[in-house]
Amino acid sequence: MSARYDAIVIGAGHNGLCCALDLARAGRRVLVLESAGQVGGAAQTHSFAPGFQVSACAHLLHGLPQSLIQEFKLQDHGLSFAATSMASHALNPDGRALRMDPPQVAGSELPPADAAAYASFRVRMARYADVFATLFSITPxxxxxxxxxxxxDMLRLALRLRLLGKAPLRELLRIGGMNMYDLLDDNFHNPLLKGGLAFDATLGADYGPRAPGTVLTWLHRLAGQQQAGARGLAQPQGGMGAVCQSLASACVAAGVTLRLHAAVARITVQQDRVSGVLLADGTALEAPVVLSSAGLRSTYFGMLGVAHLDTGFVRRVRNFRAKGLVAKLHLALRAKPHFNGLDDAALGGRLLISPSMDYLEQAFNPSKYHEIPQHPALEITLPSINDPALAPPGQHVLSALVQFVPYALGPDPEAAKAQLLENTLATLERYAPGIGALVLASELLSPADLERQFGLEGGHWHQGGLTFDQFFINRPVAQSHQYRSPVPGLYLCGAASHPGGGVAGWAGRNAARAVLQDGGRHGT
Ligand SMILES: Cc1cc2nc3c(=O)[nH]c(=O)nc-3n(C[C@H](O)[C@H](O)[C@H](O)COP(=O)(O)OP(=O)(O)OC[C@H]3O[C@@H](n4cnc5c(N)ncnc54)[C@H](O)[C@@H]3O)c2cc1C
Known part of the structure; x- marks a missing residue:
């Protein structure tokens, strides 16, 4: 059986869907092929215990531009929010929490000097993040x-940098390659404040707060958040899967054909250019353009094959680092938990267990030796507080990102996971006494589980480390950094490409633009 399309997109994660939608809106006949039984990839809602639903990987929306929601009319396609402008609460076991609600921070023990420094720090960083955001829509x-x-594009970027003014520009150049630990130590005293801020610089990254490049990852996150505008940190109604459901609905309305349970086994090549794909069930599909939102190695080594690539390129792809350090914990709770020092309203926000930068660094250290942390750092949400339909009446869901959990868990991964669950519950118990007794069911997904279940390469947040050597012009690797590949007609459109992951859609949209610039006849 054979059919013909202008473009085939591999993967119905949010990037694949954004890419397909832009191409369809430009008049292309597009087919999206997804191996799983639902859209969303690492942004989907799933059930982990009878009656309990949770966002399986990504659980908070912070980087999706408001302009994208408007342009694609996602609210007409069912997207709504259970919570917006969510505050972050940095927790202490003794209950002295800080409420970080950019641009303000508040807490009973916070020195006034830190509160004032925080406000001016956020203003300075917001200006840098604004410039940084210029990079998102640029093809490296x-x-x-x-x-x-x-x-x-480069002129525009240079102008944005110049307009910062001389002193801020000098400061940006000074801090750009710094580590977050030193930057925060230069600006604040309060350990809890520093721990909370440093957490965001390491979230989804491959390193602790003392590593160079952590200011870069923080600015990356901040730049994304600024695209969200007044929506701020948000929880979609129905979980993160609702974002991709609305994108899928917009795709179908724009004429995209979407096929689930359609795993691509091969990207086919004829006369040195892409000719289509072969599905695992043997179906051949033709198209002059194929875009893959799957990981780098599964695209080039798994689906394309090294026979079509030169050895230098193969080596670069092999060396691309993608080993996630974030695990995901889901708890089904028989009742609402109580966290020390938090009122009910705060439970609908984002809770951070990272009480100091040293705590964070110590949570990171074991991962260097493929070991699990005794005291993990956590980002916790209780999504059923804002969206009660996610759990049976009166009961609740807890969704936590657990840092730092190595991809390789040693000779007995199941035993390591059992120990990690115990360590994480013990950590939670210190901040929310009695929570252990509320647990009806749990699910703990290691980075390797995340890769297996959701196709996210290396179980990595960004489908590959977001470090200086894998950023912008270096992302993912030379000869593949402009969404185009060494094989004419094959493009990358997922988080492995610039500007990386997070539910934001840039990689998908930039890739669609590259295809349209090439006129669908990519031959360079
Ligand atoms: C634990 C965790 C927590 C996170 N939390 C957040 C968060 O709170 N907020 C946030 O913004 N981001 C978060 N992220 C990051 C975010 O989830 C990802 O960066 C983003 O979802 C990647 O989107 P994508 O479309 O590029 O790729 P993916 O979502 O990985 O989509 C790729 C798709 O391709 C499909 N596919 C792969 N191979 C094939 C094949 N051969 N044939 C057909 N289909 C194929 C896969 O099934 C998948 O659906 C988190 C990530 C992790 C791991």
Whole structure:
């Protein structure tokens, strides 16, 4: 059986869907193929115990531009929010929590000097993040800046940097490659405040707060958050899967054909250019353009095959680092838990267990030796507080990101996971006494589980580390950094590409633009 499309998109995660939608809106006949039985990839809602639903990987929406929601009319396609502008609460076991509600921070023990420093720090960083955000929509240029578009993009970036003013620009150049630990130590005294801020710089990254490059990851996150505008940190109604459901609905309305349970086994090549795909069930589908939102290695090694690539490129792909350090914990709770020092309203926010930067660094250290942390750092949400339909009446769901959990869990991964669950519950118990007795069911997904279940390569937040050597012009690897690949007609459109992951859609949209610029006849 054979059919023909202008473009085939592999993967119905949010990037694949954004890419398909942009192509369809430009008049292309698009087919999206998803191996799983539902759309969403690492942004989906799933059931982990009877009556309990949770966002399986990503659980908070912070980087999806408001402009994208409006342009794609996602609210007409069912997207709504159970909570917006959610505050973050940095927790102490003794209940002295800090409420971080950008641009303010409040807490009974917070020195006034830190509160004032926080406000001015956020203003300064917001200006840098604003410039940083310019990068998101830019296709990383070739070093020779061959196209007028690339020259214009770089000029625009240089202008944004220049407009910062001399002193702020000098400061940005000073801190850009720094570590978050030193930056926060330069600005604040309160350990809890520093621990809470540093947490965000390491979330989904491959390192602790003392590593160079952590300011970069923090600015990356902040730049994404600023695209959300007044919505701020948000919880979609029905979980993160609702974002992708609305994107899928918009795709179908725009004429995209979407097939679930359709795993691509091969990307086919004829006369040195892409000719389509072969599904695992043997179905051949033709298209002059194939875009993959799957991981780098599964695209190039698994589906395309190294026979089509030169050895230098193969080596670069092999060396691309993608080993996630975030595990996901889901708890079904028989009743609402109580956290020391928090009122009921705060339970609908984002709770952080990272009481100091040293705590965070110590939670990171064992991962260097493929070991699990005794005292993990946690980002916790109780989604059923804002969206009661996620749990049976009166009961609740807890969703937590658990840092730092290595991809390789040693000779007995199940035993390591059991120990990690015990360590995490013991940590939670210190902040929420009695929570252990409320647990009806639990699910703990290690990075390797996340890869197996949701196709996220390396179980990594960004489908590959977001470090200086894997960022912008270096992302994912040379000869594949402009969404195009060494094989004409094959493009990348997922988080492995610039500007990385988080539910934001940039990689998918930038890839669609590359295809349209090439006129669907990619031959360079
Ligand atoms: C534990 C965890 C927590 C996170 N929390 C957040 C958060 O709170 N907020 C946030 O913004 N981001 C978060 N992220 C990051 C975010 O989830 C990802 O960066 C983002 O979802 C990646 O989207 P994508 O579309 O690029 O790729 P994916 O979502 O990975 O989509 C790729 C799709 O391709 C499909 N696929 C792969 N191979 C094939 C094949 N051969 N044939 C057909 N289909 C195929 C997969 O099934 C998948 O659906 C988190 C990530 C993790 C791991």
């Amino acid at each position: 240029p070739r070093l020779t800046l061959q196209s007028w578009r690339a020259r214009w």
